Amino acid sequence: MNRTLLVLAVLASPAAATAATWQPSAELGIVNTTGNSETTSINGRFGLKAEEDLWSHDYHLAALRSESDDELTANRYELGAKSDRKLTERSYLGAAARYENDDFSSYDYQATLALNYGGWLLREEGHSFKIEGGPGIRRARLAGTGEVETGALLRGFADYQHQVTDSTRFFNTTLVEATSDNTFAQNDIGIAVSINKTLALKAAFQARHNTDVPVGTERTDTLTSVNIVWTPAAN
Known part of the structure; x- marks a missing residue:
């Protein structure tokens, strides 16, 4: 874990030294039921993004915790950092780091670091x-x-965004981290x-899949959420 946090700090340090304008965002969803059963579920995410002439940066912290009848049923958090340098108007080169700790996964933690070459197939x-x-x-x-x-990794990522109306945005992102030991895939739609100008309501479905898990462990986890999202109003 310490190595991964060091990687995130190294990625963040060049960005923090620039005069980029940072755009924070935060979201939170809570479900609580009482009666014949008592269930509490909390999921949240905090992000920071910035874009300059040549560089773009994207950092986040996400967490999920759930209890049912005083028994913990989910406990996960994730740290992510990504920085890219633009090569052309439609292509870039960068690096991405991710650390995940999950008490109910087949893995206590997964930490990845990858170089990226990417581009926009559609940008309007x-x-x-x-x-x-x-x-x-x-x-x-x-x-x-x-x-x-510990092993070599091949990372792939896709991000589709569509502003359907002035107030409605559709999104779909896919992350794949493939190794000889395990392939992790996550899709958020x-x-x-x-x-209003600062608040939004977000409904999402997340599917997470590991190909190599112990006997008796599910390969796929899903999360359906409805969250309130806050972003500061643009100046």
């Missing part, structure tokens, strides 16, 4: 689609045995509807 007002990919490294620890896996 209110409509964009970009893909990126590149080699990297992965380090993970199996929850059942404590065995640590949903819609965000603006309430």
Whole structure:
């Protein structure tokens, strides 16, 4: 974990030294039921983005925690950092780091670092689609045995955004991290509807899949969420 946090700090340090204008965002969703059963679920995300003439940066912290009848049923957090240098109007080169800790996954943690070459297949007002990919490294620890896996990684990422109306945005993102030990894939699809200049309501469905898991462990986890999203009003 310490190595991964160091990687995130190294990626962040050049960005923090620039005069870029940072755009924060935060979202939160809470579900609480009482009666015959008591269930509490909280998921949240905090992000920071910035874009300059040559560089763009995207950092985030996401967390999920759920309890049912005083028993913990989900506990996960993720740190991510990504920085890209523009090569042309439609292409870029950069690096991405991700650290995930999940108490209910087949892995105690998964940490990845990859180089990226990417570009926009579609980039116009209110409509964009970009893909990126590149080699990297992965380090993970199996929850059942404590065995640590380290190996080469091939990372792929796709991001589709469509501003359907002035107040409604559709999105779909896909992340794939493939190694000889395991392939992790995550897809997020949903819609965000603006309430006012700073608040939006977001409904999303997330599917996460690991190809190599111990016997008795599900390969796929899903999360359906409805969150309130805050972003500061543009100046």
